[in-house]
Amino acid sequence: ETGVTQSPTHLIKTRGQQVTLRCSSQSGHNTVSWYQQALGQGPQFIFQYYREEENGRGNFPPRFSGLQFPNYSSELNVNALELDDSALYLCASSLEGRRTQYFGPGTRLTVL
Amino acid sequence: AQKITQTQPGMFVQEKEAVTLDCTYDTSDPSYGLFWYKQPSSGEMIFLIYQGSYDQQNATEGRYSLNFQKARKSANLVISASQLGDSAMYFCAMREPLNTGTASKLTFGTGTRLQVTL
Numbered sequence: 001e002t003g004v005t006q007s008p009t010h011l012i013k014t015r016g017q018q019v020t021l022r023c024s025s026q027s028g029h030n031t032v033s034w035y036q037q038a039l040g041q042g043p044q045f046i047f048q049y050y051r052e053e054e055n056g057r058g059n060f061p062p063r064f065s066g067l068q069f070p071n072y073s074s075e076l077n078v079n080a081l082e083l084d085d086s087a088l089y090l091c092a093s094s095l096e097g098r099r100t101q102y103f104g105p106g107t108r109l110t111v112l
Numbered sequence: 113a114q115k116i117t118q119t120q121p122g123m124f125v126q127e128k129e130a131v132t133l134d135c136t137y138d139t140s141d142p143s144y145g146l147f148w149y150k151q152p153s154s155g156e157m158i159f160l161i162y163q164g165s166y167d168q169q170n171a172t173e174g175r176y177s178l179n180f181q182k183a184r185k186s187a188n189l190v191i192s193a194s195q196l197g198d199s200a201m202y203f204c205a206m207r208e209p210l211n212t213g214t215a216s217k218l219t220f221g222t223g224t225r226l227q228v229t230l
Contacts, residue, residue: 033217042116042203042220043157048210056210056217088155092218099145099164099207101218103157 002027004093004104012110013081021076021107023091030096032074034066037088037106049074050096078109086111114139114208116221123226125194132179133189133224135204145207146187147218148178152200160202163187194228201225 005024013019025032031050035043045058049068063079072093078085088108092101115138125131137146148160163171163178171178179188191198202225205218 031215035218042205042222043218045217045219048215048217050215055215058217090155090157092157099162100147100159102159103149106155108155 004091004102006089006091006104006107008107009105010108010110012112014112015081015083017081018077018079019081019109021078021089021091021109023074023076023093023104025072025074025091025093026102028095029093029102030072031094032068032072033092033094033101034074034076035090035092036060037090038084039087043090046076081111083111085109114141114144114206114219116204116206116219118204118221118224120224121222123224124229125191125226126229127196128193130190130192131194131226133191133202133204133226135187135189135221137185137187137204137206139185139206139208141209146178146180147205147207148176148187148189149203149205149220150198150200151203151223157203161189191226196228196230199226199228 033048034046037043048056052068065077068074088106090106092103094101117136144165146163150158161173161176177190201223203223204221
């Protein structure tokens, strides 16, 4: 069984740029959630995708957007990057109706 | 809104000893789920254990057990026979339903850093 994978591992961008982060869900999982973890804090929910539709969103501005593809992989896009967007971005997958979200290794984004 | 509180920023434990990490929660939903995750310095969140609000018995997974006290709204993680590899951040989280269907999100506490010493 393949676990959740994310790419890239690390990324450095400058303020105002745009970034795309990618996530492949665990085999058989059709739901993907994205979280932002700032340094020294717990993860904060960004949004969740189920069957290619966004079905829930946290308190993040519209410049955070996402996609889910037919193979259940997902992208997180952030436009107009700000310094406060520097964080670890975690992707988690789960099976519809199941309880547990399984996380990937994360992408560490630094905005200069 | 749900809330998770972890009051121990850091804990030390000697190898082979047991340690308890505290977690309290606040919710008005009668149905909820509580999770513990381990986050090593590499960053990946590793699922450890789950407790459902209607589960009659405390959850156990190998060396991990969850001391669930519903009336006190606490869900403490107990790690028995600590190992050096247990040194990491530990997060308590609660599942919160979203708008429709089976959609849900996790609300996390601020974490406890556990250091296992020789």
